Amino acid sequence: MEAAEKATRTPGGHRKVFAVAPMIDWTDRHCRFLHRQLSSQALLYTEMVVADAIIHGPRERLLSYSSAEHPVALQLGGSDAVKLSEAIRIASDYGYDEINLNVGCPSDRVQSGTFGACLMREPAHVANLVSAMRQVSPVPVTVKCRIGVDDQEPASVLPDFVSRMLDAGADAIWIHARKAWLQGLSPKENREVPPLDYDLVHAVKRQHPNAFIGINGGITSLEQAAAHLEVMDGVMIGRAAYQNTNLLAEVDAMIDGASLSEQVDWLALRDKMMTYAETVIAAGGRLHHVTRHMVGLFQGYSGARRFRQILSSDAMHPGAGPEVIDIAFAAVDLDSGAKKLAG
Numbered sequence: 001m002e003a004a005e006k007a008t009r010t011p012g013g014h015r016k017v018f019a020v021a022p023m024i025d026w027t028d029r030h031c032r033f034l035h036r037q038l039s040s041q042a043l044l045y046t047e048m049v050v051a052d053a054i055i056h057g058p059r060e061r062l063l064s065y066s067s068a069e070h071p072v073a074l075q076l077g078g079s080d081a082v083k084l085s086e087a088i089r090i091a092s093d094y095g096y097d098e099i100n101l102n103v104g105c106p107s108d109r110v111q112s113g114t115f116g117a118c119l120m121r122e123p124a125h126v127a128n129l130v131s132a133m134r135q136v137s138p139v140p141v142t143v144k145c146r147i148g149v150d151d152q153e154p155a156s157v158l159p160d161f162v163s164r165m166l167d168a169g170a171d172a173i174w175i176h177a178r179k180a181w182l183q184g185l186s187p188k189e190n191r192e193v194p195p196l197d198y199d200l201v202h203a204v205k206r207q208h209p210n211a212f213i214g215i216n217g218g219i220t221s222l223e224q225a226a227a228h229l230e231v232m233d234g235v236m237i238g239r240a241a242y243q244n245t246n247l248l249a250e251v252d253a254m255i256d257g258a259s260l261s262e263q264v265d266w267l268a269l270r271d272k273m274m275t276y277a278e279t280v281i282a283a284g285g286r287l288h289h290v291t292r293h294m295v296g297l298f299q300g301y302s303g304a305r306r307f308r309q310i311l312s313s314d315a316m317h318p319g320a321g322p323e324v325i326d327i328a329f330a331a332v333d334l335d336s337g338a339k340k341l342a343g
Contacts, residue, residue: 016233051078073098140171
């Protein structure tokens, strides 16, 4: 194997994967379209979609997306094997690249549906869900979990959970390296308060050298991501991808083991987003549905504050059109952050 090819693979032999975490009310199709313009290789995820909603709700609105978003994964929420299987059958017509089962979300509305992180308490049941999903899915089935919940001891719970999922046929496990406290902490606090245990997640990966295992939680820069990829098969970044969206422009170089060789063509991005926004508006959407995902661009650039102000105010006006994006870009000194390392 050539040196360049080795740089793209982990000790387990898997190609390195950089993913943008699924986030409710955020990683919609407009967000994913923007992220794809910055990175051709990042794995993008939908918001979590409940199986019942796919079966009984507006399927087209929930599942449709632009072909430009590939590779894109559908994250499902649910705890009923029959419903999850039916949701996958329906979603298979949409051509997703992966189906992911959420066993990590700690929100109250997810717990009320007896899925998400509370399923960490029922590993045998989750294994049955994965097995059922695997039987009907035409694409890989993966699991996103925590290291444990509430009073569980992660050092014993996580290795057992991961082994069960792999035995059930899961193609990959994504582990958020924090415990979830389902009582007493808000979803926001659950992203920040429980301590991170990267060492435990790394240890679990070493126990399963031939399985794809990725890590998530508290990773805010590509430097940190690259360090994790020395051990892990994949790394997932959440809010940092929204707060400092520029970092996505360097993902492809990191995955390929190369250095960033040229400045991002920001004007080409501007034109792409203006054209996309025009299409969204013509279909009955609003400009801010697109621009709300762009405010994290240009961290560290001269004019970034004015850029955010324009997108946060002018784009909200009824009837606002794609020209607002042009005005916002014009406020930024696009050379001021050239080749600046993200993160």
